[in-house]
Amino acid sequence: MTVRAAVAGASGYAGGEVLRLLLAHPEVEIGALTGNSNAGQRLGALQPHLLPLADRVLTETTPEALAGHDVVFLALPHGQSAAVAERLGPDVLVIDMGADFRLKDPADWERFYGSPHAGTWPYGLPELPGARAALEGSKRIAVPGCYPTAVTLALFPAHAARLAEPEAVIVAASGTSGAGKAPKPHLLGSEVMGSMSPYGVGGGHRHTPEMIQNLSGVAGERISVSFTPTLAPMPRGILATCSARARDGVTAESLRAAYEKAYADEPFVHLLPEGQWPATASVHGSNAVQVQVALDEAAHRIIAISAIDNLTKGTAGGAVQSMNLALGLAESTGLTTIGVAP
Numbered sequence: 001m002t003v004r005a006a007v008a009g010a011s012g013y014a015g016g017e018v019l020r021l022l023l024a025h026p027e028v029e030i031g032a033l034t035g036n037s038n039a040g041q042r043l044g045a046l047q048p049h050l051l052p053l054a055d056r057v058l059t060e061t062t063p064e065a066l067a068g069h070d071v072v073f074l075a076l077p078h079g080q081s082a083a084v085a086e087r088l089g090p091d092v093l094v095i096d097m098g099a100d101f102r103l104k105d106p107a108d109w110e111r112f113y114g115s116p117h118a119g120t121w122p123y124g125l126p127e128l129p130g131a132r133a134a135l136e137g138s139k140r141i142a143v144p145g146c147y148p149t150a151v152t153l154a155l156f157p158a159h160a161a162r163l164a165e166p167e168a169v170i171v172a173a174s175g176t177s178g179a180g181k182a183p184k185p186h187l188l189g190s191e192v193m194g195s196m197s198p199y200g201v202g203g204g205h206r207h208t209p210e211m212i213q214n215l216s217g218v219a220g221e222r223i224s225v226s227f228t229p230t231l232a233p234m235p236r237g238i239l240a241t242c243s244a245r246a247r248d249g250v251t252a253e254s255l256r257a258a259y260e261k262a263y264a265d266e267p268f269v270h271l272l273p274e275g276q277w278p279a280t281a282s283v284h285g286s287n288a289v290q291v292q293v294a295l296d297e298a299a300h301r302i303i304a305i306s307a308i309d310n311l312t313k314g315t316a317g318g319a320v321q322s323m324n325l326a327l328g329l330a331e332s333t334g335l336t337t338i339g340v341a342p
């Protein structure tokens with residue numbers, strides 16, 4: 001099978017990462033590459049690590065430029081995807097790496113994103129119970145946010161097995177590429193290097209409703225989430241430290257057994273051996289997710305920690321994994337669990 005894929009937003013971080021993965025995908029041929037302010041530029045000037053595509057020139061992001069492909073990846077700012085997607089035919093597989101089609105509740109969307117809700121597409125987190133079946137054969141996919149990917153995979157086995165009370169407290173550190181490539185003063189090297197800082201504190205981060213949606217969906221009851229993101233002085237990676245009150249009767253053994261059951265057959269999620277803890281360096285550039293869980297008996301809390309690469313499993317890798325499922329390819333095609341270390 002040869003799948004012809006276009007990437008809108010090819011000048012950005014998410015677009016660059018999906019191109020890096022597609023270049024190594026045996027079934028994909030790379031078609032149109034589009035940008036916005038960088039239309040007309042050579043890709044080599046913007047993404048110099050993508051050497052085989054260096055002489056390709058970005059065109060404007062228009063439905064016409066994206067027509068005639070089997071798959072279109074949209075790596076655009078929030079709110080830009082719907083207008084493009086609705087002009088692409090129903091036979092084209094459209095994979096939105098932005099947030100536009102992730103949330104089910106229009107009120108959540110309007111509250112956190114401040115614009116009308118565009119709709120809801122099958123959710124590209126295959127490990128979430130029920131998600132694979134919805135992705136197989138789908139022509140529309142909403143790729144999860146990077147923090148919701150890390151947090152959901154750390155916590156859902158505990159909530160699905162009803163081992164945790166219906167709440168979660170999360171502190172997650174992200175590398176700066178999570179904020180995109182457009183210049184922002186708080187991302188200057190002199191602001192970020194040698195420092196860690198919180199942001200979106202107090203329930204304001206837009207990924208909070210997505211985490212609630214995922215965890216409540218598997219638990220069958222509403223899970224309250226307190227989420228605090230922090231910015232870490234590294235280019236890539238998310239380390240999510242999550243905790244929830246343990247229900248009465250939970251033991252370290254029953255907790256471990258729930259995670260072993262949830263992840264026994266998952267190609268990308270590695271439940272680490274007891275005593276070993278996730279680290280962002282171990283998943284750098286790979287689609288792997290490291291997970292570990294422990295019971296803090298004195299505090300009566302479950303502690304679950306995950307590490308992902310925000311650009312790989314957190315966006316572009318998750319997108320390619322979901323594309324494989326939608327097209328009927330082996331789910332791991334073109335993806336690696338091998339990281340780059342040190």
Ligand SMILES: NC(=O)C1=CN([C@@H]2O[C@H](COP(=O)(O)OP(=O)(O)OC[C@H]3O[C@@H](n4cnc5c(N)ncnc54)[C@H](OP(=O)(O)O)[C@@H]3O)[C@@H](O)[C@H]2O)C=CC1
Nearest residue numbers: 009011012013014035036037038075098178180181182315
């Ligand atoms: N970075 C990450 O870790 C993750 C990102 N995402 C999502 O992926 C999407 C892209 O993010 P990211 O790559 O980080 O952001 P970047 O800022 O790095 O890239 C944004 C891209 O969108 C293009 N663009 C900007 N404005 C417009 C517009 N008005 N119309 C059409 N295209 C436009 C830019 O083109 P140009 O440069 O030519 O102006 C660029 O190609 C976002 O929705 C983000 O939320 C999801 C998960 C993780």
Ligand SMILES: CC(=O)N[C@@H](CCC(=O)OP(=O)(O)O)C(=O)O
Nearest residue numbers: 098099145146174175176178179
């Ligand atoms: C470090 C940093 O700023 N991270 C981004 C996460 C962006 C992302 O991946 O999510 P979306 O796809 O929903 O934009 C943030 O907190 O807004």
